[in-house]
Amino acid sequence: MTPVAQGLVMGVDIGGTKIAAGFVDGDGKIVRQIRHPMVANGTAEAGLQAVFDAINALTSSASKDAFGAIGICAPGPLDPKTGIVLNPPNVPCWRNFPLAQKVAEKYRQPVKLDNDGNAAALAETRWGAAHGYHYVFYATLGTGIGTGSVLDGRIYHGNTGAAAEGGHVTIDYRGPVCHCGKRGCIEILAAGPAIGKRARAKVEAEPARAARILEFAKGNVASVTSEHVAQAYVAGDLLAREVLEETVELLVPWLGNIVDLLDPDILVMGGGVSSTLQPFFGEIKERLPRWCVNPRASEIPLVLAHYGADAGIAGGAALCA
Ligand SMILES: [Zn+2]
CATH class of the missing domain: 3.30.420.40 (ATPase, nucleotide binding domain)
Structure with a gap:
């Protein structure tokens, strides 16, 4: 794989059965992506580890500083202001779980969290059909x-x-x-x-x-x-x-x-x-x-x-x- 260029951000999409993660450039183009299984029915830590594994798989051939931030979209309900996952029906491992904070501590990057609908609406506005x-x-x-x-x-x-x-x-x-x-x-x-x-x-x-x-x-x-x-x-x-x-x-x-x-x-x-x-x-x-x-x-x-x-x-x- 070719090295990842500077100026990218990482998007992580967490679902009930899988996690997708990718690097996205300033024009909204996804330049690399991976899929990884989600562990939604185990402990909160096992669910978090699945997210870390997905991020690690994406970054394995990129330098640690190659991207500037991590944005996560996850099933709601969640609190986008505090980055806490509240009680999503299809991710039962997390209840009032401070996902954004945990990921930020691990990777020492700013982390944003929002639900799928809001995040996709923003992507369409920034780079897509609603530009x-x-x-x-x-x-x-x-x-x-x-x-x-x-x-x-x-x-x-x-x-x-x-x-x-x-x-x-x-x-x-x-x-x-x-x-x-x-x-x-x-x-x-x-x-x-x-x-x-x-x-x-x-x-x-x-x-x-x-x-x-x-x-x-x-x-x-x-x-x-x-x-x-x-x-x-x-x-x-x-x-x-x-x-x-x-x-x-x-x-x-x-x-x-x-x-x-x-x-x-x-x-x-x-x-x-x-x-x-x-x-x-x-x-x-x-x-x-x-x-x-x-x-x-x-x-x-x-x-x-x-x-x-x-x-x-x-x-x-x-x-x-
Ligand atoms: Zn309803």
Whole structure:
């Protein structure tokens, strides 16, 4: 491997099963990256050691002084002001854990910590699809829905750092109970698992139209996921299209609420489900004015995020850039 140049920052993306770490240059380009397993179900120390191992693997061939800071994005809830991880459901090893301080002590570098949605929103604003915009709303649609807002170049954290939980904005108070305990959050209605669930119901109700989706799921209704819906849609399947149309119907009022609340100058969508829904972006924009009072809603660009699977690395680095 070639030596790492000066002027880089390190982005570390911690998830429930893996850690991604990379060096990011001043233009937001990821110049090197590694993946490492996370140990989320053991002791707090074992989880921390997994983070150290990932950082060590990335820096093994670089000089110790080659980078100037470490930015970490981790699953919330966390406190970005103190760098403390509070009680994330998918990283049970850490409860009120001072992650930023522990990493700073080990590597003697400034360390910033934020949640995935906020960090990715900042990376898109600094270097990605929202570059040059001032009031940015970002959403990642995948297994869950994470969001972040960047106002005048800064993440909007709210009073306690708990702002931007846009995935848990309710659009149906009589809807299904979300993991968070509320009813009808957009996450429980429109994230990947909800798309899979809706597809399974349709496949069971209309087996005659389900051949394509079932083909991708190897004939097993119970194993149909949003990925199979995406594959079937690309292959021209009408049932898959209906499932995605229904998802769009749920997302439009939610985005209308966001536009009325924030008056953003751009909406950026990231994550695997957003890539699947990109062919519907025009339709979403067309329908949006009916779901908000903002008279200029139709002028707000709705774009796919620049960073895909590397959003966490770029997001971590953006916290320090
Ligand atoms: Zn919720």
